[in-house]
Amino acid sequence: MNALTQTLSHADKASNPDWWRGAVIYQIYPRSYQDSTGNGTGDLAGITRRLYHVASLGVDAIWISPFFTSPMKDFGYDVSDYCDVDPMFGTLADFDALISRAHELGLKVMIDLVLSHTSDQHPWFAQSRISRDNAKSDWYVWSDPKPDGTPPNNWLSIFGGSAWQWDGRREQYYLHNFLTSQPDLNFHTPAVQDALLDATRFWLERGVDGFRLDTINFYFADKELRDNPALPVTERNATIAPSVNPYNHQRHVYSKNQPENLAFLARFRGLLDEYPGAAAVGEVGDAQFGLELLGEYTKGETGAHMCYAFEFLEKSPLSAARVAQVFERFDRVASDGWACWALSNHDVIRHTTRWDLSADAQKAYLMLLLLLRGSVCLYQGEELALPEADVAFEDLQDPYGIEFWPEFKGRDGCRTPMLWEPSNEAGGFSSAKPWLPVSSEHLMKSVGAQESDPDAMLHFYRRALAFRAEHDVLIKGDQGVVRAQNDVVIFERSSDALQLTCAVNLSEDVKTFTLDGTYADVAGPLSGAQLDGMTVTLKPWGVAVLRRAN
Template sequence: MNAMTQTLHISERAKDTDWWRGAVIYQIYPRSFQDSTGNGTGDLAGITQRLDHVASLGADAIWISPFFRSPMKDFGYDVSDYCDVDPMFGTIGDFDALIEKAHGLGLKVMIDLVLSHTSDQHPWFSQSRQSRDNAKSDWYVWADPKPDGTPPNNWLSIFGGSAWQWDGRREQYYLHNFLTSQPDLNFHNTDVQDALLDATRFWLERGVDGFRLDTINFYYADAQLRDNPALPPEERNSTIAPSVNPYNHQRHVHSKNQPENLGFLARYRAVLDEYPGVAAVGEVGDAQFGLELLGEYTKGDQGVHMCYAFEFLEKEPLTAPRIAQVFDRFDRVAADGWACWALSNHDVIRHTTRWNLSDAAQQAYLTLLLLLRGSVCLYQGEELGLPEADVAFEDLQDPYGIEFWPEFKGRDGCRTPMVWEPSNAYGGFTLGKPWLPVVHEHLHRSVAEQESDPDAMLHFYRRALAYRRDMPILAKGAQGRLSAIGDVVRFERTFEGETLLCMVNLSDAAQRVDVEGDFENAGAALGGADLVNGTVSLAPWGAAILRAIA
């Protein structure tokens, strides 16, 4: 990429430095979006080929899951080189072409940076494990065993078993919160921080508009390596495998969520601020304190711009009372923060299946998401109403699912390839055998099938996103107290003297809600609702958007 192109990217970013506030971000899982070579695995050139689809939805940005060099033990979340593209996904030139095409379509590009850990094949770790006194010996979290040879403390790995792995060369254990092949970096070492900031600058110079920061609350571990306390059974509400994974038996107050994290995030924000218009969204991986951390990490201008919490990704049905409970807590602990809401992603069962939703119910949840204060992440295939795929054990790729099968089937069911057209068994994703199977029930929901049906889910997503884009109050406005009236979620949005009263019926029964004051229907594009003599009649899974009349 030449200097003139870099200057154009920076100039383009500077046009709207606040673009992220209220943005709709479309997540792309690169292995499963589009294969351009016929080898069965998606790649960067394939993403570029399909960006017109994303632009047609009305999304503001894309978030691309990791495509860096990696041995792929955890599908790219185990990085062996932060500043290069894995050959599986193409080349740096392919990435530059992707950036150029996206920006030409008006799409921002965010990439997934995994900073808490690397692959055990990263050169940094290869050097670190050689001795206790080399230049990178302190770049990872190393600790001596207890006198009886057992691990330094009781910390557990998310993927099962101890979070400590013995290394015979150093005669020490190293920390891994995930796979044994994913050693945790030591953020107490400022050289580590500097190296990660340099990697961040590398991609900023290539024109990216921001980052999704994986496991943002895992960066630091307690310097004293104190044991985690037990978590009572009634509080075990993890979004992934809560009953079969012993990780959910601990309150992880020492292995993550450390106060020193705020200092690193301030350094990180300072780097981002060198590039006008760049933003970061942090993934907060914590089932108990997610909203509190969201509030801490996004308050003011010393942390990340927004955080990606898990409250709407849980298995528990997202009822109106549950949503009111979430926002009551949000208003207490994160009122000055900024959330990025999502219903599905690459780590959880697709919400269509998770909550057994009809098409009408899916539309209601999307409408709610787009009416709430905050930014929004949509996961590829969500706009098609794709259910979770049922992947047979012999086809599994995810080490998490293989470990805990059959009680937990892993994450492959939400990672199967995107379906573009129904004319072959692979849905237009590839000409070869795909890395995960394309299930038959997805084919009749392909993009091509839905394009020709004006009542299809795809067209509702387009109408809904266009509505949000045309209403600055929804992206930038304040939000009043959210309440539940039976099965109806109700709240107000206000901006520059305008007030919208929003109501969404999260049930399959018609609802009637009385309102005080003078209002007019402002939601015809999404179906609207009847307003007669101060009473709103909501259809099953219907929404009402009313504008206050001055």
């Protein structure tokens, strides 16, 4: 049975309203997946053309980064119309065709909702900035200056500088946690919430199966606009911004993470519950309180179904001790929640480069992700073992990278086009010059090149995903304490029917540990272990999935 047949055979599981719990979600960055028009930019029709590849991996769903109408100052994360497709990506009819084809292949479709802010070109903001007393005057976060004309408080933007921008029309400042062209919506205004829920319903009616909620913890700002306290230097090692950004100098207790968020999430969840099977995964953009917020936002049935934080997206190496530390904290602050784990996405250096991983190490990290309790996000090209592309300054598109070059090169290196075949300089992505250059190092890693190589990373991903799909205990089962033992991560996954002991060697050395009985390794060709009685020997980057034999 091939991978696509396996995917379709799991369609019944995916149609369950609880499909998201333990699902594997494949992220697609639409500008860089497939160009169907020959203009050098990916589009919705291109995604539809390549959905067979996605289904062949054995994933449950796709997450499509923003394709809404936008001036593209932040590549679609600056929305000017929540209910239409930007012409760059096609039409609503193209989106409907994508939904139809994905569902034929047994894939759920999640789209990226950017609710915390809009583009400054959105009609809502155009009206809001006209005066202090128009119908949408309070739809964004406006404030008078201090008596000396400076911004109302010390809040900083993730993209650098003050989070406040002066507007001469209202003679007030408006809040922008990101670019100055991305004004923050005022969630304290009920009409704003209503309008965003209407936009959410628009896409649910078109057949989407769920949403990835961008910056889910940024929706509300402190109503009193109090200053953020300083973050001690000793705590600046874990951040969501590059080290050169002064954003890291504050503890962001007032500019985001507000308690009112829970009430809005309850409204959002209530809407999703009207559409059986609709689910949401939230991005928690916070390095200090990420796991706490994950637990708070996903416990019970009134928030997001799942969230992911940045613990596995950080630059610091993901050692066995670090994994155990993350789960020790998770078990303390988020045990009733549901995590979605990811190693790469469109905002961070690809993990192959970030941690300088060999092919064997990449396989070990994938297996770790698939064996842990939670859902999983994979990023396009990860299945090809793509490293971060080196994009020259003159080719940069990302304003974040342009602002902080050369200490921080931005996000373009992880957003370069997907590679389909080595037939031209664009790797089969386009017949024209791509919007970002294709790395020559990537060309030999194309889908076409790897399909004919049984030892390629692409086939390992398919085998690993099939293994997870065949073991329901790995999808929804309980998880015991995650412990680190001499560079090996060890934990149990269990259900009423089965208990498995999982071990992953996160080192280049052979490791040995002892069990409390005799076990059989059920990992088959994925195994990197030898068993001798109660002793398990793991090869470098080896994996064992063990079932008690006595």
